[in-house]
Amino acid sequence: MKNIVHITVALVISCLVAGVVMGLTFTVTAKAKKHNEHQNVKDTMIALLGYGKANPAPSDLQLHPVYRYIIADGQTQYLGYMVPVRKGAEEAYDLVVLSLQGKFVEEQGLAISPEAAIEPPDREKALRAVLKPPKTFVYADQMVVAKLGDKRLAYLLPGEFPGFKTFISVMLALDPSFRILGLEIMESEEDPGLGGEIKQEYFKHQFTDKKLEKVRKLKVVKEPLPDEYKKYLETRKWKKGMFSKEQIENIRQKYEDSDIYAITGATISSRSVTNGVKGVVKKFAYRANRLDKVIASQHIPVAF
Amino acid sequence: MAATTKTNTQLLIDGILTENPIFRLALSMCPAVGISTTVMNGLLLGIAVLFVQVASSCTISIIKNHIHPRIRIPTYTLTIAMWVTVIDLVLGAYFPVAYKAMGIFVKLIVAFAIITMRLEVFACKNAVSKSFWDGVGMGLGFLFAMVTLGFVRELLGMGTLLGHDILGFRPLLYFALPAAGFIVVGLMMGFFNYADIVYNRMKKG
Numbered sequence: 215m216k217n218i219v220h221i222t223v224a225l226v227i228s229c230l231v232a233g234v235v236m237g238l239t240f241t242v243t244a245k246a247k248k249h250n251e252h253q254n255v256k257d258t259m260i261a262l263l264g265y266g267k268a269n270p271a272p273s274d275l276q277l278h279p280v281y282r283y284i285i286a287d288g289q290t291q292y293l294g295y296m297v298p299v300r301k302g303a304e305e306a307y308d309l310v311v312l313s314l315q316g317k318f319v320e321e322q323g324l325a326i327s328p329e330a331a332i333e334p335p336d337r338e339k340a341l342r343a344v345l346k347p348p349k350t351f352v353y354a355d356q357m358v359v360a361k362l363g364d365k366r367l368a369y370l371l372p373g374e375f376p377g378f379k380t381f382i383s384v385m386l387a388l389d390p391s392f393r394i395l396g397l398e399i400m401e402s403e404e405d406p407g408l409g410g411e412i413k414q415e416y417f418k419h420q421f422t423d424k425k426l427e428k429v430r431k432l433k434v435v436k437e438p439l440p441d442e443y444k445k446y447l448e449t450r451k452w453k454k455g456m457f458s459k460e461q462i463e464n465i466r467q468k469y470e471d472s473d474i475y476a477i478t479g480a481t482i483s484s485r486s487v488t489n490g491v492k493g494v495v496k497k498f499a500y501r502a503n504r505l506d507k508v509i510a511s512q513h514i515p516v517a518f
Numbered sequence: 519m520a521a522t523t524k525t526n527t528q529l530l531i532d533g534i535l536t537e538n539p540i541f542r543l544a545l546s547m548c549p550a551v552g553i554s555t556t557v558m559n560g561l562l563l564g565i566a567v568l569f570v571q572v573a574s575s576c577t578i579s580i581i582k583n584h585i586h587p588r589i590r591i592p593t594y595t596l597t598i599a600m601w602v603t604v605i606d607l608v609l610g611a612y613f614p615v616a617y618k619a620m621g622i623f624v625k626l627i628v629a630f631a632i633i634t635m636r637l638e639v640f641a642c643k644n645a646v647s648k649s650f651w652d653g654v655g656m657g658l659g660f661l662f663a664m665v666t667l668g669f670v671r672e673l674l675g676m677g678t679l680l681g682h683d684i685l686g687f688r689p690l691l692y693f694a695l696p697a698a699g700f701i702v703v704g705l706m707m708g709f710f711n712y713a714d715i716v717y718n719r720m721k722k723g
Binding site: 217220221224225228229232235236239240242243244245246247250253254403405406407408479 | 555556559584585586588589592593596597599600603604607608610611612614617618622675676688691694695
């Protein structure tokens with residue numbers, strides 16, 4: 215009996231101490247960690263738009279996130295877009311509800327600031343105030359509209375799809391005509407040396423400059439990557455004067471309509487990424503067109 | 519086993535060479551085989567293990583007189599898990615660049631055999647300073663082993679070192695795959711044993 219008490223007390227105390235230590239560390243670090251994660255995503259977006267250390271982003275570059283929710287009201291489902299709108303000088307969020315057929319249903323103001331909208335719990339709170347039970351909603355995905363001055367510059371789309379072993383998460387940049395501007399692999403656990411090569415420039419840059427019509431029927435071909443194309447894709451290895459402007463333009467046009475050359479020994483990973491990107495772009499183009507139509511017909515003062 | 523009579527330097531050298539966790543004790547083979555595909559991966563995991571090993575060894579050594587002998591293992595696991603969580607959080611918050619590369623490895627450390635084993639065999643019977651040096655030695659030994667494995671496998675498997683192209687081609691792609699990890703570990707172990715025999719023979723003769 216004495217032993218039981220001793221063991222229980224000792225274990226409870228150790229657990230409490232460990233809990234306090236971990237809890238304290240968490241409270242101290244939580245804010246910095248979240249900030250880092252957002253910063254990481256933002257840096258990737260800016261890099262995809264072609265800005266970096268040598269070429270800093272202009273000050274009038276704005277990133278406006280749009281969040282998509284699926285709303286269920288009894289048996290019927292709707293799509294809810296949280297869109298940033300301009301109300302006077304201030305920016306706020308509106309909820310635009312669309313039917314599954316793409317018809318406008320309703321529009322409601324949300325009590326949430328653009329800064330708070332980054333956090334999922336804050337978004338849910340604001341939505342809950344507008345969508346009263348029995349309506350339910352689940353988060354689907356988000357897109358970010360990049361705007362330079364008052365022109366739409368690009369769409370930035372986070373995407374996730376199954377790879378060879380686990381999920382691959384990516385970030386895609388599309389221009390307003392849905393041509394791919396760039397692809398970045400955010401997280402992946404493919405085999406190093408094989409599927410892991412999807413992170414290499416010679417693979418991910420193959421997607422750059424592909425137009426929507428091409429992406430719709432994009433395939434993976436098991437052919438060796440042409441030498442000049444490989445050199446052209448590996449921009450990080452470029453030396454000064456290696457390509458003239460004309461040459462770059464020539465190669466770009468030559469391979470604009472080519473399919474994706476598979477990585478040697480990693481056909482499955484190459485196919486997963488290609489099909490994943492294809493899915494993300496196709497679905498997005500469809501949704502963005504419908505949303506834009508509604509925004510135009512309802513005169514919603516969107517910020518993008 | 520009674521308290522150790524070894525000096526601090528000896529403990530350090532033991533951890534790195536004569537009692538190397540991977541090549542001599544054959545512990546924590548799972549990460550050794552799975553993660554040592556490149557020098558950088560090995561280095562990062564090695565550093566993370568070094569931190570956790572030293573912190574856990576010291577903690578257990580401090581509270582060793584209060585641990586009920588029947589519940590040693592839960593206490594060890596709790597201590598290791600606590601330090602792993604703390605390091606994971608701190609890295610994520612203040613070293614985002616390192617965390618981006620190390621993040622997935624740090625969480626794995628909770629289940630490493632080498633750390634639990636050092637706590638059981640050494641830290642719970644020795645003074646704090648000795649445990650500290652034992653932790654440092656074992657951590658460095660693990661780091662050394664991971665980097666050596668990573669070196670061989672990255673060079674042979676991918677023809678690169680630290681991501682820089684060295685050979686310009688890939689001699690044996692097979693070495694980048696997990697199964698080849700066993701082969702490299704085996705060859706290294708053989709080499710260590712051979713070096714040990716030669717060394718002893720030289721000392722005698």
